[in-house]
Amino acid sequence: MVSEADCLFCRIVAKEIPARIVHETDRTLAFRDVNPQAPTHVLVVPKDHYPTAAALAAADDGLTDEVIRAAHEVAEQEGIVESGYRLVFNTGPGAGQTVFHVHGHVLGGRGLNWPPG
């Protein structure tokens, strides 16, 4: 597995830091955001370390597919498919990315405006 010792989400994947895990496959993990912005706010990550969505897509398009599929399965589990949900990959500091292990935010359970701030 590609991991980085001081990466927060690698440490969650390694179960060194606790998280409320809601979905897991061989290559992906999904857990609740510690500071939820909606009734459902789950982060979906590849277990391997890639800093951004751009790096993931460039390196392994199969894994990109798996992360997006896992996000949809989380939405189904959470019962937010019908009401609508948002899947966001903040990519780069200018877009608000703060943790540089790629993660998709699955947000739902309330009305979501577009465009976001």
Ligand code: 5GP
């Ligand atoms: P970003 O700003 O990089 O797109 O999103 C990072 C997300 O990670 C934020 O929504 C933040 O609340 C969440 N987060 C930061 N630290 C932790 C943590 O230790 N555990 C969990 N579950 N979420 C975290």
Ligand code: ZN
């Ligand atoms: Zn990492």
